[in-house]
Amino acid sequence: MIQVIAVVGPTGSGKTALGIEIAQALDTEVISADSMQFYRGMEIGTGAPNAEELAAVPHHFIGHLSPNQEMSAGEYELEARSVVKRLNDSGKPAVVVGGSGLYIRTLVDGLFDGPSKDQAIRDRLEAEAEHAGIAALYARLEEVDPDYAKIISNNDLRRIVRALELFEIAGEPASVQYARHQASLDGLSSLQFLIDFPREELYDRINRRVDMMLDMGLVDEVKALVEQGYAADIMRLKSLGYREILSYVQGERPYDEAVDLMKMFTRRYAKRQLTWFRGDERVDFMSTADYPDNQARVEHVLKAYRLKG
DSSP states (O other), X not given: OOOEEEEEOOTTSOHHHHHHHHHHHHTOOEEEOOTTTTXXXXXXXXXXXXXXXXXXXXXXXXXXXXXXXXXXXXXXXXXXXXXXXXXXXXXXXXXEEOSOHHHHHHHHHOOOOOSOOOHHHHHHHHHHHHHHOHHHHHHHHHHXXXXXXXXXXXXXXXXXXXXXXXXXXXXXXXXXXHHHHHHXXXXXXXXXXXXXXXXXXXXXXXXXXXXXXXXXXXXXHHHHHHHTTOHHHHHHHTOTTHHHHHHXXXXXXXXXXHHHHHHHHHHHHHHHHHHHHHTOTTEEEEETTTSOSHHHHHHHHHHHHHHHO
């Protein structure tokens, strides 16, 4: 039995609507795998399902945390797998929707933590980053683990430090350690699909999506978060758009500059998401030339599910 049908891919590619249509066709429920949609009060900037979409099918892990709370990948795995089990026990697959590759992989394959942390190594690497800059550490990661370096941001200090820490502890790249871990797991059986737009069309969709978020009141959403005391959490979460709009709200840069930066960083993030999912052979890239609308995509997904389910 196929336990999970996942709609994955970059931001702005239409995952939410497709996931809902698939869930409706199979009379099942949606599990969000977008780590930023976990947070209340951030619905506009994260593109969370609206009230009508939430009413269409049951959703899980949407707006269930305050911005000052955290949910690790391991905690997500445990809670999300309990939902998957309940649905599977009733003869239904879970529909997982999101672009957070780490959370999707953790749910399907199980969590890879690697060796226990070495605080001395971690402290030294973080001190090096403070002294020489994150770029120096990222360049080192590109040398010792180019496969992992390709799928993370060159500004993601936490993941850069952890990957270098794993390399120093085990003497081999984190990507190699993960691949070995994945091969040893009895993971969930899954089908994974991605709506594959031509790059320029995807970027245009992202730009228009940012404009729509601003029209919906993103600036006011950020102001409300600041008024509730969550400004520091906006920076900690590194959520797309919020830091840039926060800089405008706090008078650090002009509005047009903040918007341009939000669009640029969102496009860059989408590129990294695509790199991540291209590294997983299980993901079915549905070209918009072959599957031009959701009706065709749903039919394709259901056909694959019936063949393998």
